[in-house]
Amino acid sequence: MLISRAEQIGSLKRPSVLLQKRLAFQQGKCSAEEMKACEDESIAAVVRMQLDLGLTTITDGEYRRTIFYDGFFEHLEGLKVVHDPPQDIFQSFNFVRYMPTTRIFTGKLERAGPLYGEAFDFLKKVAGPENLEKLKHTMGSPEWYHFRHGKYTFERTAYANDDEYFEDLTKIYQDEIADLYSRGCRRIQIDDPILTCFCDESYRQLMEQDGVDPEELFGTYIRVLNGCIQHKPADLIMGIHLCRGNVKPDRQPFTRGPYDRIAKRLFNDLNFDTYYLEYDTEQAGSFDPLRHLPPTKRVVLGLVSTKTPELEDPGVVRGRILEAAEVIARGEIPRSVEEALNQFSCCDRLSLSPQCGFASHSAGFDVVTHEDMVKKLTLVREVAQEVWGKV
Template sequence: MINSGELHLKPPFRAEHIGSLLRPPKLVQKRKQFEDKNCTLEELQTSEDEAVAHIVKLQQDVGMKTITDGEMRRATFFEGIFDTLEGMTVLPHRSITSFKQYVPHIGLMYAAGIKEAETIFCNGKIKRAKSFRVNDFKFLKSLVPDEDSKFIKITICSPTWYHQRHGSDLTYDLSVYNNDDEYFDDLGIAYRAEIKELYDLGCRHIQIDDPTFCYFCSDSMISGMEKAGVCHEKLLDTYIRAINACTQDRPEDLTISIHMCRGNFTGGIYFCEGSYDRIATKLFNFLDVDVYYLEYDTERAGDFTPLKHLPANKIVVLGLVTTKNKKLETLEVLHARVNEAVDAMTQGSPIRSRETALNQLCISTQCGFASVWQANPMTEHEEKAKLRVLVEAAQKIWNGN
């Protein structure tokens, strides 16, 4: 059942960032050594511990209230979930023909002439044998005052990630799961167990990172699916159901947010474009989350019109500050963009005042600074400037300072 309680996300959460941050140079060097098999996992983990402590202080110094570990322990944003589950097998060299060409980033792999790629295949019943992010939360919690542990945000990859790559026919062994509902039901059980353990330890904000929903905004993917005989509306419904299987029955004081991404590979490469119009009504009304992080840093996302469909009990975080280049946004532009969003929201249903609409908005970076460890093309100094402008803009817009 969709959560219908009061808004969970309150000031000082008006300025947010997605989660991943630039790895400090020492960690980048150590990660390169590890990837080249020139250092041990233990040595890498020591550097990760130091990097997490550094990045926590960075967030505190710029005035960010929400704290993440910057995903310092991950090579990619989706690492450490599917590869930890029983029933999942890593395939280092799966043929590209098992990947769906209509998916935007997969299409680029085909165009580049890639013949095989690493992926994960489900060949057994899915079980959560160990935690995904619990140890990350425990370490992060040890770095902040007890009263601030409720401000920690943990980010996890969407359950739909590998399914979109391979579709309903090649994601799982059909002798293990007969259909998508069975597959996602067991994934939901695993995710709910993780969410419960995190909550019991004091976590109060979990963000699901989902690159799949924005792909449904892409005309090229929709036409590609139609040519392949795949119903995009049915698959969208399936993915909404998959998320809801993970978030159902959560505690009232646990905020679940979702970040929808258009791609953020090495150097800030993106994979798709298109307005949220095609998916907004379903996502805002049927997806069981409290908060939506939406990319709005370029015209690729369209205008704010889809926000008129936002229900009264949910929040949208406008991703107005880009992480793909070093150009610094101004306070004036950010304020004007928020006003545009407010205008759009007052034109929809439910009918709401400008004050109410503004209360349902926050601002953030459009994506992480480093969804992969190689990161986007900017320095830590430039990253800090981006975070500071978010804090300053939020203070001006919501507090009049």
């Protein structure tokens, strides 16, 4: 199986023609067919761009979504949209408390049919059968609404407790993952901003003030995530991206703090193959948590920022990759730096990527242009080639 050294996370900056068409669609000025045709054309173009750059993971840029977690919860049965939600249904430690709309669950969750299958089939079509192994599908995390609302996630008429709720939700994830696999998808990435909250001391204090044990809740979410991939085939690569909030450079990220608090449980208790970790700022801490990385797991280092047009120094990026490899080599299971880099194995231990997608929300950041994005992705590829000798 092809394992990449130069990865891109998932979302890519959307062309203005797509943003304009989506606005027209939302205003009722174009049809659903016209909207889909524009999406199709834009996706075909961005797939060609990724292939021309020589990247070995290809996505549709999340061009059919307005935000990274779209396409899943809103298509399930058993939930309702709440407009202008009262603030007392949000947990005090949730980082998105003030929202014009949210969702709560009023009945048993049901997946009436495939959620992302049609989108993946189109990606497969435009990429061509020769590139099937490179295709990666992204989706939001199962904890998203529970972390937002806690006991208000669902009405008691729907579920008696969290366990019942998560039992149904993990089954839905299992079914969706199985469907994507049946269509040829061999790479799936869960985008999870929630887990980094357990690194942040301020969030942990807020949880405790709200009567929530951070370690217990973290353990619950590990069990939920493991449940979602419980039946995954051996050749399906499951990755998890620990996002800290893809905000503008002049704003604070949603979470701060090193991975030390969660690293051991994250790498050993969570049954994912690949961890996409953001290391683009000092707020993420050192590479020291990587000493807990087992030989069977891999880390993709998010060293190239998607939040600024400034291009990183290739030498600095190379140096940081080697620094991470040295930490792994001196870790709980000692190995050589070469083994940590895994230069001579078919299963790489380290890879390189941007720290996040280029547009977690459809509009992205005005400060980063399409040309900036291409330069950043080119840098990722070139540094990976220099460090590992191939992408």
